Amino acid sequence: MRYRVLGCFGGEAPRHHLSSFLLDETLLIDAGSVTGVLEIPEQAQIEAVLLTHTHLDHVRGLAHLADNVFGQRDRPIIVHSIEPVLEALKGSLLNNVLWPNFTEIPSSRMPILDFRPLPEGRPTPLCHFRVTPIRLSHSVISVGYFVEGDFGTLLHLGDTGPTEAVWKAAKDIANLRAVMIGTTFPNRLQRLADVSGHLTPQALKAELAKARVKATVYAYHLKPQYAAEIIDELKKDVPGCQILEQGKEYRFAPVA
Ligand SMILES: [Zn+2]
Ligand SMILES: [Zn+2]
Known part of the structure; x- marks a missing residue:
């Protein structure tokens, strides 16, 4: 499986793109920077999008993606998340005020974007993966x-502060290969991280201990203005943790 990092920052600045990840050229996880990085023919190859939440840095590109692939495809791009995320997105972004409602353009029978909710905590087949x-x-x-x-299982986390359910679930997964997780602020901004539902390096260390994670951990969603400080702290607090690299394609070979 090829996991291409289009953008992996928790803020936008030159050379720092917002969260967006392309799996095997067809499945997109979050849409922050998709249209700023992929050429239009590559955008038109996307079959499905998984959204972690409604924040603009993760969904913004969806608006421009819909616009760009209009007339380039003979079927909708399927947009998945849990139901409350999709409903909020329809009401707040694709509401015919901020942006046209591409779930009804050109028709609700064959739209550009087709929103389909996923059940929480249960796997659904999607592209050639199973997604929970x-x-x-x-x-x-x-x-x-x-x-x-x-290739086994990859755990891609959206923005989160300290949490529980996902670590309970991770304990039962024998072939967990990688965990991608947001580490947004340096330790000195712990209070800001707490109130905004984000992690610092010291908080990431505590999270990983909950599941005794042995898979490779990749930190991302660093705020550009604190990136160097966060990386220094990660080296001390979470030895072995990798920093996800923007523009890089990671390859996960099939397990025997
Ligand atoms: Zn974010
Ligand atoms: Zn967020």
Whole structure:
């Protein structure tokens, strides 16, 4: 499985793109920077989008993606998340005020974007994966996804502060290969992280201890202005933790 990092920052600045990840060219996780990074023919190849939550840094590109692929595809792009996330997005973004409602354009029978809710805590086949959303703890409703394939399982977390359910679920997964997790603020801004539902390096250390995670951990969603400080602290607080690299394609080989 190829996991391409289009953007992995918790803020936007030159050379720092917002969260968006492309799996095997067809499944997109979050849409922050998708249209700023992928060429339009690549955008038109996306079959499905998994959204972690409604915050603009994770969904913004969906508006422009719909616009760009209009007339380029003969079927909708399927947009998945749990129901409250999709409903909030329809009401707040694709509401014919902030942006046109592309779930009814050109018709509700064959729209550009087709919103389909996923059941929480249960796997659903999607592209050539199986995907399970699990609720996290953020300032708005947010989920992480277990993505299973021939490579084993990858756990991609959306924005979260300290949380429980996902670590309970992770304990039961024998072939967990990687955990992607937001680490947004440095330790000195712990209070800000707590009130906004984010993690610092010291808080990440406590989270990983809950599940005794042995898979490779990749931190992302660093605020650009604190990135160097967060990376220094991660080296001390969470030895072995990798920093997800923007523009890089990670390959997960099939397990025997
Ligand atoms: Zn975010
Ligand atoms: Zn957020």
